[in-house]
Amino acid sequence: MMGSSEKIEQARQDYIESLAETMEMYGLSPSMGRLFGIMFFHDEPMTLDEMRGLTGMSKTSMSTGVRALSRLKLVHKKWQKGVRKDLYEAEHDQFRSFVDFFSQLWEKEIELNQKTLKKAEKNLTNLLNDPELTPDEKEQVESDLSKLEQAQLYYTWLEKLAHSFESGEIFKHVPIPNQKE
């Protein structure tokens, strides 16, 4: 038979594990997910050493893990007077975490691919003027160009979507439901 404290702990652990699995789907490592889960339930901002204590992992891992989570804005550094150690807490607003996470991801995709896309488009367009181009090759180039043009359209749209997430406009179109569902 479990005592009350153990039951509380068990419920937490179960949900944390579930959260971690989810975050794994999104490309984070399981331990980073678990770390986030722990911070999600921890009411006070945490130090690296506390994290080490609760995860049982090395301080180095905590340091890198929490920095990765910070970059994704899932976790924030929080300053407290009189405390020398760095303090971190999980972002309380899950909606914010969500929209930030995906808009960041998509912005990165856009930046990365659009650069390459433009360059490829330019090279191919130049090639169209090359007199040595065989008819077959020309057709090939045109086919590729039309694919890239289509892709460009997609990136333009994605940019708009990312903005809509970042700005919170998305919540106008898909509103947050009332407390009582």
Added chain:
Amino acid sequence: MMGSSEKIEQARQDYIESLAETMEMYGLSPSMGRLFGIMFFHDEPMTLDEMRGLTGMSKTSMSTGVRALSRLKLVHKKWQKGVRKDLYEAEHDQFRSFVDFFSQLWEKEIELNQKTLKKAEKNLTNLLNDPELTPDEKEQVESDLSKLEQAQLYYTWLEKLAHSFESGEIFKHVPIPNQKE
């Protein structure tokens, strides 16, 4: 100096590599990304052996890779009369790929976490009636419950968002721009 064909090939390769990097961000392996890129440019549906030829990888890898891409609906099996081998082609509609990919991901997150969430909620709620609960523990339970309630709100919202993607409703709110931007 490069011939025309090499230049075409180079432009493709560059973009493919870029695509692959993006897909890596989304948790796919680089080679799966590259495979998708190749199929993106390949006009005809491809057989496993053609893929093997173009990627230089084993047929086993092609088989598993293409099946993973199929599950994500980034690639489709296509039947052609008289052809015995399985044929696959990349989904032409990038918008569809995108919304399918993310709504699938989110639905999975919801299913996975909501189950655990409900169970944890139930256990904690039961615990509230336990006479052995110390005041501290009670506070703890209530704090956890309120976090879970908040999370539930998030899943309810996410479900709506996923539907909006799946159904294409999202395109009403964030319209696809015109061909000529």
Added chain:
DNA sequence: CTGTTCGTACAGAAAAAACTGTACAAAATT
């Protein structure tokens, strides 16, 4: 029925990622 061809399961090898302990620089404390 016999011999091919095709896709995939599976075990092991190769490659990549995650994790740890040590070492050290920066900042704070004495």
Added chain:
DNA sequence: AATTTTGTACAGTTTTTTCTGTACGAACAG
């Protein structure tokens, strides 16, 4: 100024993932 505390860089180890080759069953062809 000397000492302690704190976070991170880095090298090496462990764990996980990815990839390959062999083997085999199913579908087809002769």
